[in-house]
Amino acid sequence: MAVIIDGKKISLQIKDELKEKVEELKKKGIMITLAVIQVGDDPASGVYVRNKKKGCEYIGIRSLSYELSGGISQQELLDLIKELNDKKEVNGILVQLPLPAHIDEDAVIKSIDPAKDVDGFHPQNVGALCIGQPGFVSCTPAGIIQLLKRSGIQIEGKECVVLGRSNIVGKPMSLLLLKENATVTIAHSRTKNLKEVTRRADILIVAVGKRKMITKEYIKEGAVVIDVGINRDENNKLCGDVDFGNVEPLCSAITPVPGGVGPMTIAMLLHNCVETVGLQSL
Ligand code: NAP
DSSP states (O other), X not given: OOEEOOHHHXXXXXXXXXXXXXXXXXXXXXXXXXEEEEESOOHHHHHXXXXXXXXXXXXXXXXXXXXXXXXXXXXXXXXXXXHHHHOTTOOEEEEOSOOOXXXXXXXXXXXXXXXXXXXXXXXXXXXXXXXXOSOOOOHHHHXXXXXXXXXXXXXXXXXXXXXOOOXXXXXXXXXXXXXXXXXXXXXXXXXXXXXXXHTTOSEEEEOOOOTTOBOGGGOOTTOEEEEOOOEEOTTSOEEOSBOHHHXXXXXXXXXXXXXXXXXXXXXXXXXXXXXXHHHHTO
16 A cells, blocks of 8 residues: 655645744744736636635735736736836745736746746746756745655655656756756656656656546556646546556555645745745845
């Protein structure tokens, strides 16, 4: 039987640690503020934004909401970001993605002050991660490192396969595993003999966005499997990229969906918000 890695429990530990740090900062007169921008009324984005704001409330940081119409021009959005960049009392800026098609996401991400980019998407922060300098790290992969470490899973020297090479999950994930001294392979839709590649993994991180794609044929016995996917199954229930019931008996540890990686993303966003205090005074 595999260990089921409990992301809810670990994320709560992290949030409680952050709550204490925030208390300490408040005693020194430092109040952290996160500006959350949502464009349009996509229901999934609405849920994510609400959960992020709830997280802020839980650890005691202030969140400012900017709910903008889906018809807003790119320039208007860039103007708002500039205003928030210039506001000293705003520590972090989060723009909920995806944005409507008429807005260039890259231009928006680049317009955020890197010192306030709590999502860790700005090219300067991505570059800093690449060369091992201080900066904000994308929340989902940072959360996975915490899940592994806090579950007592050794990363150093392990064969890690990251399935997926997106800018927000796969690529930063592979850099973080490398930083932890793993041997890292990145696989994607053009990878040949995928099952052979994933079967090499002591630790397999799956971020493909294809429901239940990963079955036991992709897994080495005793592997640790981390499922990043958030999909809906045939009964409209949440499920991952991994066929949990099929794969679990073969693993030494596995994350469920929901309750695995998902809660860690918000915990690490809150971690980054608290980190702004140190980074902004560098
Ligand atoms: P993405 O941008 O769509 O990237 C998917 C990656 O998977 C791409 O690199 C793609 O390869 C690869 N891929 C797709 N089909 C494949 C196949 N059949 N075989 C091998 N590789 C394949 O997705 P993402 O943003 O990284 O997200 C991945 C999943 O994680 C989604 O379900 C998303 O909802 C979820 N997610 C969850 C969280 C969380 O907090 N839990 C956060 C972010 C994302 P190519 O590059 O060759 O196209």
